[in-house]
Amino acid sequence: MTRHFSSDFILGILGGGQLGKMLLYETRKWDITTHVMDSSPDAPCKIACNKFVLGDLNDYDAVLQFGRKVDVLTIEIEHVNLDALVQLEKEGVHVYPSPSTLALIKNKGVQKEFYHKHHIPTSSFEVYSNKEDLLQAFENKVFSLPFVWKSCEGGYDGMGVEIVKTQDQLNTLPDQSCVREDLIPFETELAVIVARNTKGEAKTYSVVEMEFHPTANQVEYVLSPARMSEEVAKKAQEVALKVSEAFNNVGLLAVELFLTKSGEIIVNEVAPRPHNSGHFSIEASFTNQFEQHIRCVLGLPLGDTTQKLPCVMVNLVGAENHQGNVHYQGMEDLLAMPGVTPHIYGKRQTRTFRKMGHVSIVHHEIKEARSIAAQVKDSIQVISID
Amino acid sequence: MTRHFSSDFILGILGGGQLGKMLLYETRKWDITTHVMDSSPDAPCKIACNKFVLGDLNDYDAVLQFGRKVDVLTIEIEHVNLDALVQLEKEGVHVYPSPSTLALIKNKGVQKEFYHKHHIPTSSFEVYSNKEDLLQAFENKVFSLPFVWKSCEGGYDGMGVEIVKTQDQLNTLPDQSCVREDLIPFETELAVIVARNTKGEAKTYSVVEMEFHPTANQVEYVLSPARMSEEVAKKAQEVALKVSEAFNNVGLLAVELFLTKSGEIIVNEVAPRPHNSGHFSIEASFTNQFEQHIRCVLGLPLGDTTQKLPCVMVNLVGAENHQGNVHYQGMEDLLAMPGVTPHIYGKRQTRTFRKMGHVSIVHHEIKEARSIAAQVKDSIQVISID
Numbered sequence: 001m002t003r004h005f006s007s008d009f010i011l012g013i014l015g016g017g018q019l020g021k022m023l024l025y026e027t028r029k030w031d032i033t034t035h036v037m038d039s040s041p042d043a044p045c046k047i048a049c050n051k052f053v054l055g056d057l058n059d060y061d062a063v064l065q066f067g068r069k070v071d072v073l074t075i076e077i078e079h080v081n082l083d084a085l086v087q088l089e090k091e092g093v094h095v096y097p098s099p100s101t102l103a104l105i106k107n108k109g110v111q112k113e114f115y116h117k118h119h120i121p122t123s124s125f126e127v128y129s130n131k132e133d134l135l136q137a138f139e140n141k142v143f144s145l146p147f148v149w150k151s152c153e154g155g156y157d158g159m160g161v162e163i164v165k166t167q168d169q170l171n172t173l174p175d176q177s178c179v180r181e182d183l184i185p186f187e188t189e190l191a192v193i194v195a196r197n198t199k200g201e202a203k204t205y206s207v208v209e210m211e212f213h214p215t216a217n218q219v220e221y222v223l224s225p226a227r228m229s230e231e232v233a234k235k236a237q238e239v240a241l242k243v244s245e246a247f248n249n250v251g252l253l254a255v256e257l258f259l260t261k262s263g264e265i266i267v268n269e270v271a272p273r274p275h276n277s278g279h280f281s282i283e284a285s286f287t288n289q290f291e292q293h294i295r296c297v298l299g300l301p302l303g304d305t306t307q308k309l310p311c312v313m314v315n316l317v318g319a320e321n322h323q324g325n326v327h328y329q330g331m332e333d334l335l336a337m338p339g340v341t342p343h344i345y346g347k348r349q350t351r352t353f354r355k356m357g358h359v360s361i362v363h364h365e366i367k368e369a370r371s372i373a374a375q376v377k378d379s380i381q382v383i384s385i386d
Numbered sequence: 387m388t389r390h391f392s393s394d395f396i397l398g399i400l401g402g403g404q405l406g407k408m409l410l411y412e413t414r415k416w417d418i419t420t421h422v423m424d425s426s427p428d429a430p431c432k433i434a435c436n437k438f439v440l441g442d443l444n445d446y447d448a449v450l451q452f453g454r455k456v457d458v459l460t461i462e463i464e465h466v467n468l469d470a471l472v473q474l475e476k477e478g479v480h481v482y483p484s485p486s487t488l489a490l491i492k493n494k495g496v497q498k499e500f501y502h503k504h505h506i507p508t509s510s511f512e513v514y515s516n517k518e519d520l521l522q523a524f525e526n527k528v529f530s531l532p533f534v535w536k537s538c539e540g541g542y543d544g545m546g547v548e549i550v551k552t553q554d555q556l557n558t559l560p561d562q563s564c565v566r567e568d569l570i571p572f573e574t575e576l577a578v579i580v581a582r583n584t585k586g587e588a589k590t591y592s593v594v595e596m597e598f599h600p601t602a603n604q605v606e607y608v609l610s611p612a613r614m615s616e617e618v619a620k621k622a623q624e625v626a627l628k629v630s631e632a633f634n635n636v637g638l639l640a641v642e643l644f645l646t647k648s649g650e651i652i653v654n655e656v657a658p659r660p661h662n663s664g665h666f667s668i669e670a671s672f673t674n675q676f677e678q679h680i681r682c683v684l685g686l687p688l689g690d691t692t693q694k695l696p697c698v699m700v701n702l703v704g705a706e707n708h709q710g711n712v713h714y715q716g717m718e719d720l721l722a723m724p725g726v727t728p729h730i731y732g733k734r735q736t737r738t739f740r741k742m743g744h745v746s747i748v749h750h751e752i753k754e755a756r757s758i759a760a761q762v763k764d765s766i767q768v769i770s771i772d
Contacts, residue, residue, distance in 0.1 A: 301722035342416070
């Protein structure tokens with residue numbers, strides 16, 4: 001039996017951003033030795049791991065050298081070198097999610113085609129190799145405005161996704177391989193985090209409901225549990241579970257879904273790692289998503305995903321037109337509000353819409369939590385005053 | 387207004403054990419720069435602080451040099467050099483708890499006399515400078531067997547406290563200044579954590595109930611909320627609050643109390659720092675004690691102390707007659723139990739009764755939590771198999 005705690009076992013994490021940072025809260029809680037690699041010397045994970053390595057996550061040699069020193073390797077971002085992961089697996093390193101799973105997800109075109117092949121409900125789509133093909137298809141009336149455009153590779157935090165409404169917008173899209181999707185007139189945007197360990201044991205978290213910022217394509221409020229019937233919530237969890245099984249995913253899988261106006265649950269996209277939509281679990285679930293991810297990849301039993309009480313989460317993003325050393329204005333007002341816990345990711349520089357932190361609001365009544373969350377958003381500004 | 391988050395502000399912590407380690411979870415969450423000093427190179431706080439300094443906490447120069455580099459200085463253990471703290475205050479460092487408060491608490495004789503002077507209910511007692519005086523008083527029938535003996539200085543984790551039942555035990559006591567207390571036939575042992583910030587704003591946590599190990603003088607189960615009437619719970623919180631105010635404490639004050647068989651609340655002793663009896667707050671309170679202590683010493687508004695759901699905590703102590711590299715046997719069984727979260731402090735070496743970690747058990751019904759906690763104790767052993 002592997003001795004994970006206070007031992008010579010090493011967990012490697014590719015990526016040193018806030019998701020990795022929050023994984024480190026759990027590895028510190030359990031005294032698990034961790035190595036982290038990131039390309040930035042100011043990465044949030046820089047302290048609290050046992051060894052921090054500067055390196056390019058997309059570089060074959062960097063990932064290979066890093067991975068050879070650990071027993072289990074996981075990720076906090078999908079944009080990593082897959083060939084190195086394949087080689088590491090051959091050499092006996094346990095990689096979760098596996099490179100074969102990651103390959104099905106990393107490229108959004110491949111991901112959509114996987115749903116189609118496995119009869120997982122998702123919006124109609126086509127995949128194009130370049131902008132010319134996209135424009136040609138538009139000429140040929142394969143699809144019409146408005147529609148959703150997604151870059152196949154490299155999208156993150158709302159980047160690489162556009163709702164295209166006009167010919168002008170269509171003309172100014174980047175020239176990249178992309179996915180063209182129908183724009184679904186949805187009722188609500190949802191997410192379900194699925195945890196699945198190395199033994200195939202799986203659990204789902206409460207369904208969360210997402211309210212989005214109108215233009216930045218970033219989520220504003222995440223409410224858990226989602227305000228919906230138990231029947232619909234169950235349906236969403238079942239679809240999410242099916243997706244996780246189909247991918248043979250090990251670790252967390254954040255499944256973003258739409259509830260359509262006709263009451264259908266369809267899959268938007270997934271991320272095989274801890275996710276923004278799961279941060280509520282830190283204050284509000286029996287087992288937070290970060291501890292859960294570690295249970296999964298270490299082959300430990302899953303923790304209970306029951307929710308303790310309602311929670312609303314808001315993101316802290318850099319205010320428009322502010323860049324430089326960050327100042328969290330209004331923090332004292334925020335801290336005086338009941339049930340409010342801010343999380344500061346440790347990025348010293350702010351810029352427009354940069355994800356700098358989040359705030360969790362817990363309350364026994366979700367309406368109250370939502371109301372306090374609005375006050376939180378009014379009270380705090382992430383600016384630069386230098 | 388002080389900028390504490392992602393800034394040049396520095397918080398110093400004297401002591402690098404598990405309490406400091408858990409304070410660091412919160413400073414990482416809030417990106418507060420921290421310096422920690424401890425005399426052991428293997429201290430649990432070694433990683434996750436920005437700067438770790440090796441030094442003797444009882445050495446005037448070590449504490450002075452360390453404290454001069456920080457803006458606010460706090461402690462996670464009472465056994466620190468007070469004169470250095472007095473000098474640091476003079477030089478403009480904010481020290482919480484203040485050396486004047488610490489001086490009233492650190493020496494248990496001084497502490498008891500403070501309660502007496504301030505009409506805070508506590509058991510009858512005398513203070514003796516040495517063993518000879520204690521034995522003389524016994525001869526003179528000032529007190530009789532059985533009684534409680536407490537060393538005035540240096541006691542920790544149940545050390546330096548004895549229930550003296552026989553003449554033999556009396557004769558073999560160490561020769562130290564000590565407190566002799568009446569042995570109270572109490573109903574229950576309780577604790578209340580009081581949080582008080584620099585502005586005098588104060589809040590109390592739920593009353594917790596402690597079940598003790600018969601011989602090791604260490605707590606076995608901590609149940610929150612305590613199983614008692616609201617009326618008695620309120621009384622306990624009021625007494626605790628009064629104690630915190632009397633000491634003019636800033637930060638947390640863990641107040642250990644007895645509920646006597648006649649329904650009185652009396653004070654046993656206090657600790658001006660995060661405390662074992664408050665660990666339940668991590669999984670079960672709106673604001674955990676560590677985040678709360680930081681709010682207090684930084685002069686930030688206090689967080690809500692409402693409890694989310696019942697919690698039982700058990701300590702993980704080294705099994706008798708095991709010393710060496712630690713192995714947590716039964717961890718997989720423990721992790722399969724619902725609502726169970728282990729905390730591993732990161733001490734590589736175990737020994738008899740050494741505090742190695744704790745386990746929190748949450749459940750919407752306290753009876754169930756207590757039952758699962760018993761299973762937890764049965765399933766895990768902290769041993770050495772090397």
